[in-house]
Amino acid sequence: MSRQQQEHVSNPSRRNFLKFAGITGGGLVLGVSLNGCSSSTPLPYSSKDAxxxxxxxxxxxxxxxxxFLPQAEMGQGVTHGxxxxVxxxxxxxxxxxxxxxxGVHKDYDVPGAGMQVTxxxxxxxxxxxxxxxxAAKMRSLIVQAAAQQWNLPAADxxxxxxxxxxxxxxxxxxxxxxxxxxxxxPEQVTLKDEKDFRWIGKSNQPRVDAIAKVTGTAEFGIDVEIPNLKRAALLRCPVIGxxxxxxxxxxxxxxxxVHQVLSIYNGVAVLADHYWQAKKALESIQVEWDYPETLSAHSSADIYQAMGEALSEDGENAFEQGDVAQAFSQADKTLSARYQAPFLAHATMEPMNCVVHLQxxxxxxxxxxxxxxxxxxxxxxxxxxxRDNIQVHTPFLGGGFGRRAFHDFVxxxxxIAKATGVPVQLVWSREDDMQNDYYRPAAMAEFEAGVDDSGLLNSWRVKRSGPNIMPYMIDEALGMLLPEAVPQSISEWLSKRGYGVFDSWQIDPASVEGLHEDYKVANKRVDxxxxxxxxxxGYWRSVGHSFSGFFVESFMDEVALKTSQDPLEFRLRHMDDNPRLKNVLQLAAKQAGWGQPKPGRFLGLAAVKSFESYVAEVAEISVENNQIKVHKVTCAVDCGRVVNPDIVRTQMESGINYGLTATLFGDITIENGAVKESNFNDYPILRMSEAPEIDVILVDSKEPPTGVGEPGLPPIAPAVANAVFAATGQRLRSLPLKLA
Amino acid sequence: MISFRLNGETVSTDVPSDTPLLWVIREHFQLTGSKFGCGKGLCGACTMHFNGNAIRTCVMPVAAVADGEVTTIEGVGQPDQLHIVQQAWIKHNVPQCGYCQSGQIMSAVALLEQNPNPSDEDIDNFMSGNICRCGTYSRIKQAIHSAADAKHSGVVLFDPQQVQGGAA
Structure with a gap:
């Protein structure tokens, strides 16, 4: 047992919490693939005639x-990108x-990640x-072949x-x-000169998946049809596990x-000719459940209480620079604040589903x-x-946002397919989906800042408490990370104890990412x-940044205002080491008319670097009848070279609207271990009448391209919260934002 | 036996009368463009037209459409013969994951048939029953305005044969 585990056990208020979750490793784990199919394994979909x-x-x-697109299309535009x-x-x-x-093949692994993942x-x-x-090699080979056949120089x-x-x-x-x-x-060929680009950097083609997606002909998982396919629905325990x-x-x-009613490892399934028959038949089934002990002992109130109490513990150090304690003692002024973010569901539009045909x-x-x-x-x-005898086909994903990195539905x-011996499609109801997610971890953080007599930060201390994603990812992925020679019984055993295997890695990076990186402060500490x-x-669009962006950018606003500084100027004073983030913040602020809001409107801003991309947003809001209305969001993004300008714009819009659902509504609550929310009535999603106008500015850059699926999200919650403070004087430190 | 017209053809089915229309259309008539999202009429992914009105078919028993006219996304336009609303969707680069878009388009087509010149507020009111998790709302709004204008002027908004750009 590690030192930290002993500390946890000795804390009586935390007796029923899992003790392992803080001691697991980071994204590093995914890079430790010890096997996988060898490069001599035939490529899926290869053809003798091609x-x-x-x-x-x-x-x-x-x-x-x-x-052969090595990534999944879940709306982010990677198919077209x-x-x-090519x-x-x-x-x-x-x-x-x-x-x-x-299909699945080692050659499609993401460079540096050791696995095939989007x-x-x-x-x-x-x-x-x-x-x-x-593609350049294919071009070169075709031209060489023509040169050979025509007996001409390839260059001509x-x-x-x-x-x-x-x-x-x-x-x-x-x-x-x-x-x-x-x-x-050839090993390496010369790429096309950018002056000759016809498609990169231009918006002159509709997305290649557009026609299919406006005519209902795009095939999603739920649309897969094979001969003799039977449909299944599954009744699960109200408490996951x-x-x-x-x-x-x-x-x-x-x-x-109905063909069959059967129990599997986590529930009772009905197999029928049609989905509705299976779904309806579930209603008459009564189950006595074995409830998971730990989770069943918890409800939201005690979880947040424990997270709050944990902030007075020492914890594990995640980052340290300079001497924070000394800097605080020398500060002209010190400030502190505590923030909170809830568990969230992904709520992809397409509920989880899968087709399996065992042959x-x-x-x-x-x-x-x-x-x-x-x-x-x-x-x-x-x-x-x-594994090598299982062919995986990936249709379009009706939304992913991280949910579909986990495969309980598979x-x-x-x-069910193994127990029944027939080809099966399992379709989850919306309620199944809402109550059996891999949730965005709830988080709480205590921030302390020291400011010197010139109004500059001299010290920055953060402690975050809450669950980590990594134990759940290890549980999912360990079988793949181990050599296939390890018997399944052992890998299952390890999977349940993944925390022990990865004992030497103390902090899940996803739990602390974004808590200190963006601003220049000499003395910093994160625990x-x-x-x-x-x-x-699980991973939820923008992962740790989804809460740390809100925490950091709200706190920066508080410190600025409490030291009588303009929130924009205060940030800019700490961004000399972060010129690209500084640039997008200046661009967004200028475009949005920072400092000159329209009558009755209020502005708030935030800037976050995440996944190597730089995004700043300014929210324009009003508060009427104690309701927050977001009218407009101005966004500036630097994602290096822009390959598809309009896809970058749509991803900023998408991240902002997905983030606004979390800002204004999103809250998964627990009662005796069961998720209470069930559908869009009690887990509302931003609707058209609530969606703002969005203005996106793209930075013209020749830096290598970086991603856009997630980075639009982190700045929106703090931008809105900061605008709410401007409008009402209420500093809302907990998501979703609720006015007093 | 329940009969109705589906995209202009008379069809009949012997499924139990309380089966939701969505599942009858998807599994019995193999038209899978209409999607399952919530099962409670809350998200609009299953939207079809019944006698010209946009309806949520995940909660509409098939018996309720007996002898009526049902139109699905497949009946609105085809890849080689796009409806003006579908053209507008492509022109404004609306679809991302695309899962909700059949329902969004069915709602938009019904809106424009009832109100050829909708204001922003009209669009908000009519379209707020359709959730898009990718957040394509502002583009949907622009696309509906474009389609409304094009309906009046007869302009083609997108022709797959005439994809522009890419001059070498």
Whole structure:
């Protein structure tokens, strides 16, 4: 038992909280893949009739370019984004490229991540060079093949829109495929010069997935149809982690269309011809549950009380610079404040669902997933089949936001398919989805700042308390991170004790990210105390920044105003080491008319760097009848080179509106371990009448591109909260914002 | 046996009369453009037209549409023959994940049929039953205005055969 565990046990008020959660490792874990399929494993979707120089691109004998998209499309625009790169290097329109989401293969692992995953706003950042190289190699090989066939220098040939030409001589690329196949693949080729860009940096093409998505023809997981598919619905324990002690079907198996009523590891399933038959049959089933002990002992009030009390403990040190204690003693003025953020559900529009077809020693899985390799692993654990014999297909995701990095829905579907022996689709109800999420962890933090006599911060101390994501990710991913030679019983045992395996890593980076990084202060310290009631937590759009952005940017506002400084000027004084963040803050403030709000309107601002992108936002609000109305948000973003300007704008809009739901409404509450919220009536989502006008400014940059799926979110809650203070004098330190 | 007209064709089904129309359309008639979102009529992902009105079909028993006219997203326009509202959606780059967009478009088409020149407030009121988790609201609003204007002027907002840009 570690020192920290002993401390926790000795604290009587925290007796029923999980003791392990603070001692697990960070995102580091994902980089420790010890195996995975070898590079000699055949590529999924490869074809004998097509030329495929690498995992990403294929050219059929008739010249059709196929791009195997190594990332999941969940709305963020990665299909169009990465296809733009292919189109640019192959010098052809993105709409002429046939895009298929890649299957599972080591060659599709995210560079540096050791696994195939869509998250961390990393797709454009990690794929920009590699995808362009891949397409540029294909271009180079086709041109070389043409040069060989025509006996001309390659430099004299032009590849344009699927044709090779030399003066008046023009031929389709298909004429050169057979020759290209035999050519050696170059290690490295020269990429297109940016002055010749036709697609990168321009908004001259609709998204390649747009037509399918306005005609109802885009295939989501829930739309997958295969022969003899049966539909399932599942009744789960009201407290996540419970299991079936006994059940009485009350004749549910005799209902029209119902084939079978069966219990699996976490509930009772009905298998029927149609979803509605299965769903309706669930209503008559009575279950006696085995409730999970730890989580069942908790309700929201005691969880927040324990998180608050934990802030008086020492905790684990996450970051230290300079001498904070001495700096505080020398400060002209010291200030402190405590902030709080709740558990949140992802509430993707498409509820969780999955199709599993077990076929002897092989299987096919259709999973709307952000990590198909994990889906494969989970299906393997629950079917007993080898990973390499399970083919995962990834359709469009009806929203992801981090929820679909976890695969309980794949586990359940596989368990039902194994028990019934038929191809199964499991569809979750909205209530299932709301009450069985991997929640954004609740968080509480105590901030202290010391200000010197010139009004500059000389010291910054933060302590965060709350649960961590990592134990739940380890539980999910350990099987994949271990060599396949480790027997499943051992990996299951380790999975339940992942905290012990990763004992040496003390702090989950996702719990403390963003708490100190953006501003220049000589003396800083960040500490962490884990308080985990056992409600499973997961990655939620912008992860730790989703709460730390609110905390830090609210506190900066407080310190500025309490030392009689303008919130903009005060921030700028501490941003000399952070010129890109400083720049977006200045741009947004100027565009929004900082200092000159319209009559009856109030402005608040915030700036956060997250996932290597820099975003500042200014919220324009009014308060009428004690209601907060957000009228307009001005946003400036620096994400390096902008590949698709309009997709960057849409992602800022999306992050802002997703963040506004959390700012104004989002609150998952617990009663005796069960999530109380169930649907959009008690977990409201921002609606059109509540959505602001959004003005996005893109910084023109030649820095390497960085992601945009998440960074638009962190600044919105503090920008609104700061505007609310300007409007009412009420400093709201807890999300969602509620006026007194 | 319940009969109704589906996208202009007469169809019939023998499912129990309380089966929600959404599941009948998705699983029995294999039109999967209409989506399941909440099952309580709260999010609008399942929106279809019944006798020209936008309805939430996840809570509409199939018996309620007997002998009536049901239109789904598939009946509004096809990839090679886009409705002006679908064109406007593409022009304004509305869809992100796209899951709610069939329902959004069905609501917008119904709105414009009832009110050819909606104000921002009219749009807010009519469209607030449709949730979009990707937050595409401001673009939906612009697209509805564009579609309204184009309906009057007869302008084509998007033609897949005429994708612009990309001059080499």
């Amino acid at each position: 030329w495929q120089p690498d995992a990403f691109l294929q050219m059929t004998s008739d010249g059709q370019v196929k791009f 990465l296809t733009t790169l 189109a640019e290097e192959l010098n052809m329109p993105p709409s002429d490229i046939d895009v298929t989401v890649a 998250g961390g706003s990393a797709s454009m950042r990690t794929r920009y060079e590699g995808v362009r190289q891949s 040939l032009v590849l344009l829109d699927g044709k090779v030409s030399h003066g008046d001589r023009v031929a389709e690329v298909s004429e050169f495929v057979a020759t290209a196949v035999a050519l050696p693949i 419970g299991s079936v002690k006994s059940f009485n079907s009350n004749g549910a198996e005799k209902a029209l269309g 002897g020693d092989r299987a096919e899985v259709w999973a709307p997933t952000q990590a198909p390799g994990l889906a494969q692993q989970i299906a393997s654990e629950h079917s007993g089949l080898d 586990a359940e579907t596989t368990a 962490h105390v884990t308080v985990d009631p056992g409600l499973r937590c």
